[in-house]
Every structure is written in structure tokens, then in C-alpha cells.
Amino acid sequence: MPKRNQQPELASKLSDKGIRLTKQRRILIDLIESANQHLHPSDLLYQAREKGVKLDRTTVYRTLTMLKELGLVEELDLLHLNGHEHYYEIRHDRGHIHIGCISCGKILELHTDCLSDLCDEIRQKTGFIIKTVRTEVAAVCPDCQRKT
Amino acid sequence: MPKRNQQPELASKLSDKGIRLTKQRRILIDLIESANQHLHPSDLLYQAREKGVKLDRTTVYRTLTMLKELGLVEELDLLHLNGHEHYYEIRHDRGHIHIGCISCGKILELHTDCLSDLCDEIRQKTGFIIKTVRTEVAAVCPDCQRKT
């Protein structure tokens, strides 16, 4: 996840909504906010435990579901390049897409204006009210192109 | 899946590549080619069995993996609106996106030129060679908007 303006405080958003801030939730949102890569539930579980927090995977799933439903994190498929877990990242105002190299697994993020054009088009053509847009691209990165 | 020009014959593409056409593979590509909705592995398993073909789920998974690797079908997440299975459809020349209603589960397909613009942009900005682009949108359909 590229340099984001590290606006922390999912925590305050949660307590504003009257949601209790437990140790477990604190560590999880902390990890998600400060992550420099996309995390899946097991990542979160192990990283939290490394920091000495007692935590069960049930709670990880429950917390991620809650954050997703509140619109505070996005769930990514990342093309399941390896395993079938889903990945999570904080939700940004400005959308970006994910490009995965099917050869080395590297994930690249890219900001593009195509996304808002697309949203306009969808709204206009279909009348759907858009909640989230997920664009994921399978590709071969320049490094891997050279190697073959 | 909206009216496609029913170009059959994944079968011949497979045998051209020297891949054996077993009963199981025949029925599976048949079902995928003639489907009027997105299918997941269990759909395929049951539909094939209904047609009297002996088939195991292992074979369904193996066949789908093969077709995907050959670039003949696309795998869709469809936002896992209900369950965590993945869905499959034949690959078209002209791409389309999938819009799922988070309230009723309906899936809408939409053709858009944004996709090829996006590909151009990715190529130019990153040098990645694109294999597939998957855009999936979570939204609320007009019907469900009225109901709330």
C-alpha cells in the first residue's frame, strides 16, 4: 500500500458510532492502518499475537466483517494468486485498482480516473447506486517478462 | 449471461491443443458454453449429473483450472454476495463488468469502453502485460432502492 496520508483513527470513527473499543479491535485496526501490504485474516492473527495480544481467529473474521459493513475497509480478492483468502485494506476516498503479476505474485496499486468515469457510466446506464468498485488485473510484470 | 453469439466449440479449441476430450470435459464445456447465468463448481456438478454423466467434484475443479489457465474461461468472484464460491463464464473478446446488488443478489453485466481505456493506461504507465481485467461492483439495484 503506497504512501497514504496515514490518517489514523479508525478507532475514533468506531467509538463515534458507539462501537466498543476492545483490545482486540484496537490491535486489528492498528495493524490495518499501519500495514504496508495487503493483509489477510491469518496475517492479522499472527501479527497481533506477535504483539502479545490474545486473539482468536473468530474475532478477526468478526471484526473484518464489521469494518467492511461500516464501509471502513475494503475486501479484495487479489485474484487468489496463491490460496483463497481475501485481503483487506482501509478504504480511501480516491479509488485505486490492483494489478497482480501471475508469475511472481507482486501486487501493484494504480490510481486512475477511469474509475470515476466508469461509476458515472454505471449510474447513468443502470440506475444502480454504487457502494464499491473493485478492479483487479492479472498481468505479467516487466521483471517477469524479461525472465521468459 | 446476455445473448452472446453462441460461438460453441471450446471443444475444438481443446483438441487443437492436443487435450483429450473426455465425456466429463465435454459436458462441462457444454454447460459453460450454453449457460444463461454464471455457474459455480457445484452448479456444474449437479447439472452434469442431471444429464446422466458420472462426474466427481474433483474433476470439475481440475477442468475449470485447466480452462482458466488456457485462457478459455474467466473466474469471477462476484463479490461473494452469498457463499464463497467462484463463478465461471466463457471468455469474450469484448470485456464486460459485473454489478451485483447487495440487497437482492441480482447480477447485471455491462459492456463499457472504459475497460479498454483502462488497459491502455495500465500498459503505458506500468509496462505490465495484461492477461485479464476483472471489474466487479457492489451496488443497490433500482428495485431494491424503491423497497427501502
Place this chain on the structure above:
DNA sequence: TGATAGTTGCAACAAATTTGCAAGTTGATC
């Protein structure tokens, strides 16, 4: 500080997918 509603961990379950291997089938060749 206590009451209370919300949250957690645990164990068991369920769903989705993969693996190893023996037995069966395909398609090329004669």
C-alpha cells in the same frame, strides 16, 4: 463501583478446494 449490553474464545461445525493414487479411458498407431 456495579449493572448491563456487547464482545470474546473455544470447540465444533460447515463450506470450498486440493492431493495421492489405483483404476479407467483416450487417441494414436498398427
Place this chain on the structure above:
DNA sequence: GATCAACTTGCAAATTTGTTGCAACTATCA
């Protein structure tokens, strides 16, 4: 059409990923 090697399948078991019910615990507020 019969033969055969290579490929493919089904089956049973395992793995991976995610969910549920419930008793014990804890965050928040008065």
C-alpha cells in the same frame, strides 16, 4: 478394430477458509 502408453478420472482423506452457539468476560455509562 485391437493394442498400448500417456493422460484422466473417481474416491477417500486431508486442507484451507470461514461460521455458529454459548458460557465467560469486559467496556462503557450512570
